[in-house]
Amino acid sequence: MITDRFEVPSRLKTTGVVLLLVGIAALVGGFAGLLTGDEHDKARFWIVLLQNSVFFLFVTTAAIFIQAAAGLAQGGWIVAYRRVPEAIGANVWIFGIITLVILFTIVFGLGEHNPIYHWVHPHGDKVLEGKSAFLNKGMFAGFSIVTVALWSWFGRKFRAMSLAEDVAPRNSTKIYWKMVAMSGAFLFVYALSMMSTTPWFWIMSIDAHWYSTLFSWYVFASSFVSGMALILLWTIYLKNRGNLEFVTKEHMHDLGKFMFAFSIFWTYLWFAQFMLIWYANIPEETTYFKIRMQGPYSFFFWANLILNFVIPILILMSRPSKRNYFTVVFMAMTIIFGHWIDFYLMTVPGPLQQHWHLSWYELGIACGFIGILILAVSRTLAKSSLIPSNNPFLKETLIHVS
Secondary structure (H helix, E strand, C coil), X not given: CCCCCCCCCHHHHHHHHHHHHHHHHHHHHHHHHHHHXXXXXXXXXXXXXXXXXXXXXXXXXHHHHHHHHHHXXXXXCCHHHCHHHHHHHCCHHHXXXXXXXXXXXXXXXXXXXXXXXXXXXXXXXXXXXXXXXXXXXXXXXXXXXXXXXXXXHHHHHHXXXXXXXXXXXXXXXXXXXXXXXXXXXXXXXXXXXXXXXXHHHHCHHHHXXXXXXXXXXXXXXXXXXXXXXXXXXXXXXXXXXXXXXXXXXXXXXXXXXXXXXXXXXXXXXXXXXXXXXXXXXXXXXXXXHHHHHCCCCHHHHHHHHHHHHXXXXXXXXXXXXXXXXXHHHHHHXXXXXXXXXXXHHHHCHHHHCCCCCCCHHHHHHHHHHHHXXXXXXXXXXXXXXXXXXXXXXXXHHHCCCC
């Protein structure tokens, strides 16, 4: 059996711990401000936690989607670094639990005047009362629990089956075909959750008077390209550590192509959603963009486009740029930060309106989630070989050419 073991470097572990402590310090500081602040401080405390928890949960879940899509398509290109998305997806349960705690505290614990989800107590609002058959606490809790449970189970199951395949009889494809079937099942679950109900409940209902039929696809595109960028960062990190010898510039080229392609796909959805609302000029629709485009968030509105469309199309369009390790690492970090800004714009303006912030608390909480991600994924990667030695497509990935 071919093996390739990763040992977590002390520097990486220290970095993860430091970032986690920064996040805890920001949380404590934010909580202290919550006790002495006004309604806007209360809204800021919870919306930042919601933004970061949902963003990191969606990005890590995208790693499961990538495994499932490649598995169902029988793609050999991903096998060389398959253990990276497996390790990310196997830790979805951590971010899922954190997200559920935050969401349920907001929905069930913030009293009569909920600063985040106004639909919790409509107070005679005819629009919100009209949506109450869907937007209610029971539906919210039920969909959230089932979604997180299924995502978490699939994430751990894919990794467990992949590891079991390593010790299966040589040339046996029984587990492989089970994983193909599991991939189809997950894509069905993902379509009914991520591509429809979950973004509606968790994000779009923050602005409960507004809605967009493209919104879930838009959130999916943002999450997918960020998940692909995260996989690339871990793959190149492992490669630079001397692991993943089978990974070549051909594989990096593939990841670069996905980052480029889905940056354009995200832009297409962004434009389709924005253009139709702008052109129709219906007040109840344009109010969503008015505060983001013309209000205090206008800087982030344009930065969102520059980070997630202009820079990717200028840098990643050429073939050499997608095969240069420094360039793709820079672009992966830019894309992840850019889509963190995208989630900031989706969530924060709703409850905070004119009272915007982007300072120590927002950045500190993000650092904490990055610390959790580093510690959890690195620990999972170190538990087993980085090479799926019994995968039927191992030979194909060794000779892969983009």
